[in-house]
Amino acid sequence: MLEKALTGDKRYWGWIAFVLIMIGAGAIAYLRQLDQGLTVTGLSRDVSWGFYIAQFTFLVGVAASAVMVVLPYYLHNFKAFSKLTILGEFLAVPSVIMCMLFIVVDMGQPFRVQNVMLYPSLNSPMFWDMMSLSGYLFLIVVIGYMVLSSEKKGIAPPKWLKPFIIISIPWAISIHTVTAFLYSGLSARPFWMTAVLAPRFLASAFAAGPALLILIIFLMRKLTRFDAGKDAIQKLAVIATYAMCINVFLVLMEVFTTFYSGMPEHMHHFEFLYVGLHGNNTLVPWMWFSSALAVVALVLLLTPKFRKTEVMLGFACIAVFVSIWIDKGLGMIVAGFTPSQMGEVVDYWPTLNEFMVSIMVWGIGLLIMSLLYKIIFTVRGETEPIVAAKEDKKELTVPSN
Amino acid sequence: MYDTGKIILGILIFLVLATSPFWYSKATGQADYLPDPVILTKDMPGKDVCVMPTDYMRSSHMDLLNDWRNSVVRDGERKFVSPNGHEYKKSLSNTCMNCHSNKAEFCDKCHNYMAVDDQTCWSCHVEPKEEL
Amino acid sequence: MGIDRRKFLTIAGLTTLTTLGKTVLGSSPAGHDPIETGSQAVKRLAMVIDMVKCRQNEGCTECTKICHKIHNVPDIGNAKEEIKWIWKENFEAAFPNQHHDLLEDNIKNSPAVVLCNHCDVPPCVKVCPTGSTWQREDGIIMMDMHRCIGCRYCVAGCPYGSRSFNFRDPRPHIDEMNPEYPTRSKGVVEKCNFCAERLVDGLLPACVDICPEKALTFGNINDPESEIRQILKSRHSIRRKPILGTNPQIYYLV
Numbered sequence: 001m002l003e004k005a006l007t008g009d010k011r012y013w014g015w016i017a018f019v020l021i022m023i024g025a026g027a028i029a030y031l032r033q034l035d036q037g038l039t040v041t042g043l044s045r046d047v048s049w050g051f052y053i054a055q056f057t058f059l060v061g062v063a064a065s066a067v068m069v070v071l072p073y074y075l076h077n078f079k080a081f082s083k084l085t086i087l088g089e090f091l092a093v094p095s096v097i098m099c100m101l102f103i104v105v106d107m108g109q110p111f112r113v114q115n116v117m118l119y120p121s122l123n124s125p126m127f128w129d130m131m132s133l134s135g136y137l138f139l140i141v142v143i144g145y146m147v148l149s150s151e152k153k154g155i156a157p158p159k160w161l162k163p164f165i166i167i168s169i170p171w172a173i174s175i176h177t178v179t180a181f182l183y184s185g186l187s188a189r190p191f192w193m194t195a196v197l198a199p200r201f202l203a204s205a206f207a208a209g210p211a212l213l214i215l216i217i218f219l220m221r222k223l224t225r226f227d228a229g230k231d232a233i234q235k236l237a238v239i240a241t242y243a244m245c246i247n248v249f250l251v252l253m254e255v256f257t258t259f260y261s262g263m264p265e266h267m268h269h270f271e272f273l274y275v276g277l278h279g280n281n282t283l284v285p286w287m288w289f290s291s292a293l294a295v296v297a298l299v300l301l302l303t304p305k306f307r308k309t310e311v312m313l314g315f316a317c318i319a320v321f322v323s324i325w326i327d328k329g330l331g332m333i334v335a336g337f338t339p340s341q342m343g344e345v346v347d348y349w350p351t352l353n354e355f356m357v358s359i360m361v362w363g364i365g366l367l368i369m370s371l372l373y374k375i376i377f378t379v380r381g382e383t384e385p386i387v388a389a390k391e392d393k394k395e396l397t398v399p400s401n
Numbered sequence: 402m403y404d405t406g407k408i409i410l411g412i413l414i415f416l417v418l419a420t421s422p423f424w425y426s427k428a429t430g431q432a433d434y435l436p437d438p439v440i441l442t443k444d445m446p447g448k449d450v451c452v453m454p455t456d457y458m459r460s461s462h463m464d465l466l467n468d469w470r471n472s473v474v475r476d477g478e479r480k481f482v483s484p485n486g487h488e489y490k491k492s493l494s495n496t497c498m499n500c501h502s503n504k505a506e507f508c509d510k511c512h513n514y515m516a517v518d519d520q521t522c523w524s525c526h527v528e529p530k531e532e533l
Numbered sequence: 534m535g536i537d538r539r540k541f542l543t544i545a546g547l548t549t550l551t552t553l554g555k556t557v558l559g560s561s562p563a564g565h566d567p568i569e570t571g572s573q574a575v576k577r578l579a580m581v582i583d584m585v586k587c588r589q590n591e592g593c594t595e596c597t598k599i600c601h602k603i604h605n606v607p608d609i610g611n612a613k614e615e616i617k618w619i620w621k622e623n624f625e626a627a628f629p630n631q632h633h634d635l636l637e638d639n640i641k642n643s644p645a646v647v648l649c650n651h652c653d654v655p656p657c658v659k660v661c662p663t664g665s666t667w668q669r670e671d672g673i674i675m676m677d678m679h680r681c682i683g684c685r686y687c688v689a690g691c692p693y694g695s696r697s698f699n700f701r702d703p704r705p706h707i708d709e710m711n712p713e714y715p716t717r718s719k720g721v722v723e724k725c726n727f728c729a730e731r732l733v734d735g736l737l738p739a740c741v742d743i744c745p746e747k748a749l750t751f752g753n754i755n756d757p758e759s760e761i762r763q764i765l766k767s768r769h770s771i772r773r774k775p776i777l778g779t780n781p782q783i784y785y786l787v
Contacts, residue, residue, distance in 0.1 A: 115665075124659070
């Protein structure tokens, strides 16, 4: 089945070439980092994790969010998602791989990564994070491959796959929970040490993931004959709406607890993010932009008229995705380190080299995703007539709100 | 089999390329000599023998060093008693290199010949200053 | 065929499980095995820093100098990448919870010598994914530079900023190399080791030895007769961020 990725038109190969150039350019930056060390990044002894770890955190969320199409389809028999589950799994596969790569590029001694396996340390959340991520990758690769190859043969997926699918649902929740535990168990970092961190990570993931999936569906509809159907899109929109509401709610909970209790060690981090601290306001405009986008997204998503208009829904999804990316991919990690243990504010901003290394990882993710999606659509192009998706929609109407 | 000729040619080209380093060193005579490590002693503190017999050291010095490393770093166990009863401090820089005090003439000779990457030791452990 | 595929897989699987099980059950993270020191009970190393004596010598950095010299600590010359084992920090930065604006000037304005607290409940050891940092039986928090993968989780976990990461190769930044102690390579974390390499030779930590004011006292805190216990009995002492439950083993006399 993999050979389906090796045939394609000019447009396909042009895109693959573009992604390969991204990877190549980033690889040069990574070689430089390997040679000179992490000094080529903007990181410091005070802000010792930054853009890489933030991307890792965000992408674990995207990976986990596949559960938002898997769960309704397999547990609630929501048929409109039948064509989407593989898209969800095959969005999660490159996301998990990117997560792992972001951890590796963040390491000072990447060639010693096997030490995590050789000297397993059960007291470290990082060990468990590695276990949960690799287990999840295994599950979704097996599930995605088996479901698609059965679809190709026109038969139902094998029975033995069902337990894998059921296990993958709590497993998806676990990967983002363990990621939150990486941070929320540190007494040294008051900003992260909050019980709502894991729920907040999950809520933001289940908003950003489905929003991204809707955008991908829109894009794929333009580029291929694929159509997920209106019901599926609207259901995803409702999921993203609920999740975004919960996410914003949890952020506000955090703000209340922090500021009403008034403990300086907790407040300083929020002040750094939203008003600046000690004259440093690097992230202030970003955080307010993120908040504004969250408000815009909520207005668009919560108004049925807008949510059901595809253009508006598209804007809402972009707003959700960008808002959460800024929150998790820029603010979350750096704010945990600012102010430092000595109360100092040390400026951090990713360097060009750091950004290029990230481009490499994103490029690898895009490449894997493009190849996997190409396989899906080629397989379906063979097995289904063009209008299949639209017929589906007529058969299965689900009450929409 | 389709394209038999092309496949066989491809395999041949691969074999030639893959084995080319061997042909190259054969042709240039690079591999025709045997390395000859020399012990240039800076300071032998009253002991004219190594911590272990020469044969053992030749074949297994890396295991001994790994063992020393683990016991010193992990267990804080820093004393080594050799088979002939001498007591040594387990230390690359402070014991081994006292006798084998010329890295270039001793360690590097064989390591270069065998293409052993020992940079993992020397990027941290300080080699004695070469006095020639 | 003596062994079919299924049987092979079963055996292989069981072997893996047994090995894993041994590794898991056999290791005791941060465990204390009692060592009889001859005097009292378990040996537990700790340090007392007399800030009254220390501030008599304003501008003195002898402890930092000797420590960084013998341990080949580089001088990167860049605050963001600085490597520090022992150094002076503002009172407020070191003791944010004990500071207030009306504190006597000589306490408020005099810096505190800070180093790894060799905590009894070390968060850095808890988070390390490879066991590269661990607690010895005598309480010293050690680093294994051979094993460290440079993930910097310990840096995130340490509440005292005591850990430094080698963002670059430190060697070009070491003025005078001490051949008896290794340098570090780029990409690993390092910190104070309570001079474990001197203790085996029966020496005191270098900072304790060199301090011109004799402000630092080092010893076994579990021994009621020890000098540090006598000092702590007679003087008021504080510790850095004790509220976090790390039980730091550097005591400050103010």
